[in-house]
Amino acid sequence: MTNRRQFLAGAGAVSAGTLLAGHALATPAQAGVRGSLLGGGLSFAQTQQRLAALYDIDRSIVNFDAAYYGAMTKSVHAAYLDKVAWVNRYNSTFLRSGVPDMPRDQELDKSRQAVADLIGASLEEVALSGGGTEGLYALITNYALLKAGDAVIYCDADYDEMQYAMDYLEKSRGARVVRFSLPEPHTRANILAAYEKVLKETPRAKLLLVTHVSNRNGLIPPVKEIVAMAKARGIDVILDSAQAVGQMPFNVADTGADFIGFSLHKWVAAPLGTGGIYIRKSRLGDIEPWLGNRIYSADEIRSRIPSGTVDFAARLTIPAALEVQAAMGIEQKFSHLKALRDYWVTRVRDVPGLQLMLPDEPGNYGAISAFRLPGMDSPAKAKAAQALFVEKHKLLVVAKAGLASGAGLRVTPALFNTTAELDRLVAAIHQERRAFD
CATH class of the missing domain: 3.40.640.10 (Type I PLP-dependent aspartate aminotransferase-like (Major domain))
Incomplete structure (x- = not known):
């Protein structure tokens, strides 16, 4: 029977610190301070470059749907695969919390804590x-x-x-x-x-x-x-x-x-x-x-x-995953996400007839925002617009109905998105401004 010490050694064989170090990111313990990844006076472009390197993401379609699934960084994905292999190896001897020296609930409580x-x-x-x-x-x-x-x-x-x-x-x-x-x-x-x-x-x-x-x-x-x-x-x-x-x-x-x-x-x-x-x-x-x-x-x-x-x-x-979050720092992370949102929003304000669905009041938005093209006055047209952006421009924005004022297209930049990808979105909005007139 594998004892607790062996369990912990096996489960931690690929430690978060080792994984993160391989992807230009230190854990909080290694870095010494929380928020080190996005700190240090980096420019906006340098921050984008550093963040993009953390992910292995398909970019054949530019994904602006982080509100659905955030996508694991390379280090978290590797840690997950390590846990999958370990759980599969020890299967029921781990899953049955009553088996001696196999501390299922104690390990899950680390996640809860x-x-x-x-x-x-x-x-x-x-x-x-x-x-x-x-x-x-x-x-x-x-x-x-x-x-x-x-x-x-x-x-x-x-x-x-x-x-x-x-x-x-x-x-x-x-x-x-x-x-x-x-x-x-x-x-x-x-x-x-x-x-x-x-x-x-x-x-x-x-x-x-x-x-x-x-x-x-x-x-x-x-x-x-x-x-x-x-x-x-x-x-x-x-x-x-x-x-x-x-x-x-x-x-x-x-x-x-x-x-x-x-x-x-x-x-x-x-x-x-x-x-x-x-x-x-x-x-x-x-x-x-x-x-x-x-x-x-x-x-x-x-x-x-x-x-x-x-x-x-x-x-x-x-x-x-929370180690990566701590290394980013939640204030810095939120600030960067809002900056991504502001980047594309400020560049489409002059599109005639375009409706931006949130006023720019302090504190009322983060990464997520939405827009309506002129004449996009039904859920069916919003879905057609989503298909148009995917098929023609290779950009994933999401049709969202439900508001009394009507449907819109939701845009949610992720940490792995770049201003070059946002520029493609801006160009597509300008190009399709008359699609539903």
Whole structure:
């Protein structure tokens, strides 16, 4: 039987430090300071060059869809393959947590603790999930305080599947679903006024879904103020931070929310199918165990997530992804992502009839933004525009419907994208400005 020491030696045979060193990136321990990768007075072009070298990415089509999947760096991908090989070799002797000297849960807790540290939570407040969507379904559908006739609220900027989960509460729990649209332009004042209005006009409101960063157009609403507004009326908030964790500075205390779901395969760039939930320790009892799950006890947050067989290698790789994130520094990373967004946006403002779907207010956007070509006035035309950009220009931008104001094309630069690729996007927008006139 492999003992614990042998396990740790084997699992760490390809250490994160060794892997990162092979790709011009030191771990925080090697570098001595967090944020060393993007620090040191590098120019914007030098930063792009350094970041691009970290990835092995197909560039036959320029990918502006980082909001879907962040893509692992070469070092994280190598660490993942190492974990896959190790889990496959030891298979059930590792997967069955009761086998002596094979510390499955202890190793997974290292990933949980790394995530907890990332978001400013404790280990007992974090459970890993199969992505943000799974985690948020668990929080919404198992919210325990809802009574028949209570109202649940969401808006048009919220993610489709989370809207479906809120709708499910009508059928399963007898809740009244209240839907509203955020007024455009999406200014801070307009957003706060819209939430104030819907909360005031819904006296039996019990649960509010708030999206931290909209997947439709990149809107970052004033989350802390909205959560406080809801709490003042006795309304709980489930915060969808799938697009926030890893993209921007994030701490659970800063949000004020007691229930948060998030992805790790988007902006943290861990392997696909990784995410998590946060439940404030004092509120654990207000989310029921997943479908009566008794694999873990009711006072354990992991009972709130499906307990079937998962990609253990992916979850074991999370700390390696977080090492890369730490070496970048979240402030520097967010600043670079916003700079990529600003680069293309400022170069298409003069396109006649083009609609940019977010006003440039401080704090209301990050990497994600969206636009409408003149005459692109339906979801069908948005999909046609996506196909046009892919087939003619080899650029992946994504048609997104759902906002009351209409569909748009979402652009999400990744860390591996360059200004040369953004210049291609700008040229394509100018060229196709009359495609739907």
